[in-house]
Amino acid sequence: RLNRAKNLCCGFWGVDPNIVFTKTRDSNIMNAKHSIRYMLSLDVKLTLADIGGLTDCDHSNVIHSKKTFSNLADTSVDFAAMNRVILVDDINNKQDVLRTTVSNIILSESTPLNQVDLICELVKRS
Secondary structure, eight states, X not given: OHHHHHHHHXXXXXXXXXXXXXXXXXXXXXXXXXXXXXXXXXXXXXXXXXXXXXXXXXXXXXXHHHHHHHHHHHHOHHHHHXXXXXXXXXXXXXXXXXXXXXXXXXXXXXXXXXXXXXXXXXXXXX
């Protein structure tokens, strides 16, 4: 997930993914950092501390990045566009996971009743 976020956000802001987490205050690098942290926060499996560990900061920096990104997405055309890109990527990623899960269940030799219930639950969520 981190590599996906880095590639997507760094590509959008024109930043080298290898230097995005350096200690610089360049505006495009900061925009990419905020975008990456915001994108990772959409993953419900990651805590603020997890995101901080992945992005070389602590949980308070992640909170700041999320707030900054949300505020700028409301006022800046560039951040609003980045937000749309992130949301589309998030939807596509969830659909890919759903397809893979359903495919694995359907293609198994025998599909127990609890697996059928799982498919129904996944379809309801999508």
